[in-house]
Amino acid sequence: MQENKTFCIAPWVQLVLRTNKHLGPCCQFQSPYKLTDMSIEEYYNSDWNNEIKEKMLLGQKVDGCQTCYHQESQNYPSMRLDLNRDYKIVKPELAEKILGHFNYDKLTYPNRLELHISNICNLKCLTCNPADSSTYLTEAVKLKRLPVSNRDYQLTEQQLNSLLDDIKQKNIDILDLRGGESMMIPTVKNVLLEHDCKNIKELRIQTNGTIMDDDWEKIFKKFPKVEIHPSIDAFDNDNHYIRYPANWSEIKNTINKLKAIPNVNLCLNTTVSNLNFLVLPRLFNWCLENNIQIHLSQVIFPEIFRYTNLPNELLVNGAEQISKYIDIFKEDHIKKQLNGLISNTTNSKNTDWNKFCKEIDLLDKHRKNSIFDILPELRDYWV
DSSP: OOOOSSOOSHHHHEEEEOTTSBEESSTTOOOSOBTTTSOHHHHHTSHHHHHHHHHHHTTOOOTTOHHHHHHHHTTOOOHHHHHHHHTTOOOGGGHHHHHHHTTGGGOSSOSEEEEEOBOOOSOOOTTOOGGGOHHHHHHHHHTTOOOOOGGGGBOOHHHHHHHHHHHHTSOEEEEEEESSOGGGOHHHHHHHHHSOOTTEEEEEEEEOSOOOOHHHHHHHTTSSEEEEEEBOOSSTHHHHHHTTTOOHHHHHHHHHHHHTSTTEEEEEEEEEOTTTTTTHHHHHHHHHHTTOEEEEEEOOSSGGGOTTOSOHHHHHHHHHHHHTTTTTOOOHHHHHHHHHHHHTOTTOOOTTHHHHHHHHHHHHHHHTOOGGGTOGGGGGGOO
């Protein structure tokens, strides 16, 4: 039996709503359909989604899945592989039987929702984009790069209330809230405070770690299981520069509060780029000292921020440093991610290095800071 290298469980169990209102099976896939065109239920049962399922069962490649295909071509564990592992799809060629056994093929509404509610955010991370950060968008407008408005990435109050009311009527295995910074949205907080949440088995939140109060502690304690994924790309001042202007004291305070809540599982989500590849050991050491799990993803777009867009000598040196942690970390997933990163560092072509230098020069001048404060080794290669 031929191995199926395109099957992904996502279209059967999951739906993602992005801040631009697009609906899709995962956060890396953008369909042409929006929440303004159809409901979540209508999209999930649409001919479009069913066609994706059919192609995947046949082992055919699907337009929109290029990020996973690219990562797998680089020997890196993709989101597709992670999701299949979570749902015990260990042999994709047997996926149809597994779908039937667990009744995933009989669902009429996704039991896993990932909602990027709004682009409202208090940070403007260098690798971000206007759809995921209002402060990034505001800065881009000041730099005369964008003619768009924050309203392009906001649900109306009526749309948001209708969406949340609909969710309250469904049985949800995982409700995954993202932003922007979803913990900054009052409507979301109020609904979770008022609702008994008994129809939701697990709450997941991706946060930048700078927003935490007593109300959110009350919310987390209402759920049987809570997964918090703080988006932290580096340690202390390194993180302040990359995820500007993140305050490390606030992040540590949030981490400590979350660790004290019994039903909360904590795992950092760190996006690997050429901004943090050389300083990852500092973050790794902090995670190990504080017994905090970490998951590594890669910047794919914008391409100028890919970690392989570094001078070859620095790339090799960085790989040598992070390779030391393969035997230190206990979790299998991080070992695979580190091996994947390292395997892609030989003979890399940093064709976008000039573009990267120009972009950083522009933003450093505007923000009145300097990349050389965290990465002085880049100075000799700067153009």
